[in-house]
Amino acid sequence: MQGLMLKLLNVDAEGERALRVVSYFDQLTLHHPDLESVVRATAILADTTAGVRLPDSGLVYRINADGVSLPATAVFSPSSSVAVPVNENSGTEGIAWLERDGTGGDLDEFILERMALIAASVIQRTSFNRDIDYASGFSDPALAQLLVNDRASEAERSRAARLMGLDHASPVQVIAWAPGPSTNSDMEASVDALRELWKRQVHLAQISADLAIAIVVTREGVNWAGDELRGRACSGSIVEAVSAPQSWRQAREGLRFAGIGTAWPRLLDAGAIGSLRLLSLLDAPTVNSDKDVERIQSLWESSGGDESIQILDYFLHADSVRSAAREAKFHHSSVQNRLARIENALSINLRTGDGRQRAAHALLLWQLFRER
Numbered sequence: 001m002q003g004l005m006l007k008l009l010n011v012d013a014e015g016e017r018a019l020r021v022v023s024y025f026d027q028l029t030l031h032h033p034d035l036e037s038v039v040r041a042t043a044i045l046a047d048t049t050a051g052v053r054l055p056d057s058g059l060v061y062r063i064n065a066d067g068v069s070l071p072a073t074a075v076f077s078p079s080s081s082v083a084v085p086v087n088e089n090s091g092t093e094g095i096a097w098l099e100r101d102g103t104g105g106d107l108d109e110f111i112l113e114r115m116a117l118i119a120a121s122v123i124q125r126t127s128f129n130r131d132i133d134y135a136s137g138f139s140d141p142a143l144a145q146l147l148v149n150d151r152a153s154e155a156e157r158s159r160a161a162r163l164m165g166l167d168h169a170s171p172v173q174v175i176a177w178a179p180g181p182s183t184n185s186d187m188e189a190s191v192d193a194l195r196e197l198w199k200r201q202v203h204l205a206q207i208s209a210d211l212a213i214a215i216v217v218t219r220e221g222v223n224w225a226g227d228e229l230r231g232r233a234c235s236g237s238i239v240e241a242v243s244a245p246q247s248w249r250q251a252r253e254g255l256r257f258a259g260i261g262t263a264w265p266r267l268l269d270a271g272a273i274g275s276l277r278l279l280s281l282l283d284a285p286t287v288n289s290d291k292d293v294e295r296i297q298s299l300w301e302s303s304g305g306d307e308s309i310q311i312l313d314y315f316l317h318a319d320s321v322r323s324a325a326r327e328a329k330f331h332h333s334s335v336q337n338r339l340a341r342i343e344n345a346l347s348i349n350l351r352t353g354d355g356r357q358r359a360a361h362a363l364l365l366w367q368l369f370r371e372r
Contacts, residue, residue: 018110025114035122039063042115049099052119059167080108084116144205144213150245161241168242175214176251179231190229198222224267232258232266256280260367262313280368287369292362295346311338316360
């Protein structure tokens, strides 16, 4: 190898530059860099923007020639690119690239090849997959709870992400899931179904008998359409893995709305709740002592209370008594008579816009804060 280097050095200036590239990356390797450092070093050496994308984790780094990180979601056109081996067993490959205006540089392909080699070694060195059974998607509950804990330090959450096989900047969407009575085999089947439906990496950790955390590695929000996931679930926003507590908080707040009454679906995204989420932040004793909420509770406790609550819910979300009766599968006149009794019980005029809005808020507050 040394003899070959001497020959190249004596051939021309391009050979000398190539040897300097080799030396540059060799020195970089000695410092055990992370993937971001490899991309930054490549961008500075090539004097243009460099990037790398890993399909399994959804991780993307783009860094310009000044060493400044660029938005991964921006539209760009690589001037040259090369595959990066990510997983030898599955044959998974990422991609590394340069974004040079006009024609590529003389050594761009050579620089990319060296970058890809080092990136692959970094991926191999930093892969901590031993804590996850990827066949089922189950994760250590302690790691998952640490990742979504807003009281943990950023360093602690970053380490938890690495131990789960993620980078601190991997894009994730956290889901709060109330699966209902389930066995481990039920949970495993659900995870397999989610991974198959979404075509994404999904980590699941059951943290109590009633609650599980699902962490989806994705740049696009999960689509609940056509999903047959059992129980109730709510997805938070997409964030970097180290910011998972933000997505988890949204998912937990949204889970309270999932499947309540006739209007809210069992599976929903926190963004669909909008400003109504503020109602869930109210103080429970204050809500439950409100006169309208107390009357809703008394209505529910009365004879045929479940049916009355259901009819009221359908009516408040329908455009007419007739359509409410159709949705509730009752005769039109029966619903009309029942609504008259409900009006008396609540002391609210359901035929006016402000009355219906008042009743709708009271019903939603009761549904959110009632003891189940």
